Amino acid sequence: MPYLTNDDLPKKVKDHLPAHAQDIYRAAFNHAWEQYKSTKNRRDPSESQEQVAHKVAWTAVETKYKKGSGGNWEAI
Numbered sequence: 001m002p003y004l005t006n007d008d009l010p011k012k013v014k015d016h017l018p019a020h021a022q023d024i025y026r027a028a029f030n031h032a033w034e035q036y037k038s039t040k041n042r043r044d045p046s047e048s049q050e051q052v053a054h055k056v057a058w059t060a061v062e063t064k065y066k067k068g069s070g071g072n073w074e075a076i
Helices: 011-016 019-035 049-062
Strands: 065-067 073-075
Touching: 011 019, 019 049, 049 065
Parallel strands: none
Antiparallel strands: 065 073
8 A cells, every 4th residue: 555645654654754754754665565565575475565665664764864862753
């Protein structure tokens, strides 16, 4: 289920990430959703397509943002 807009993202993503980080998350999720459609493309075939896409999306965000001391995500 790719996300068309940032408004479609899960609540925990929308509530915690700044707008630019949400853009990164959505783009990475959508790309991973397509890339890991087949279980053959996943490291762990027991993980669902959605689980893998969320992991990829969080990893993409973490390349540009870090969680600050107050729990807010900040640009690196």
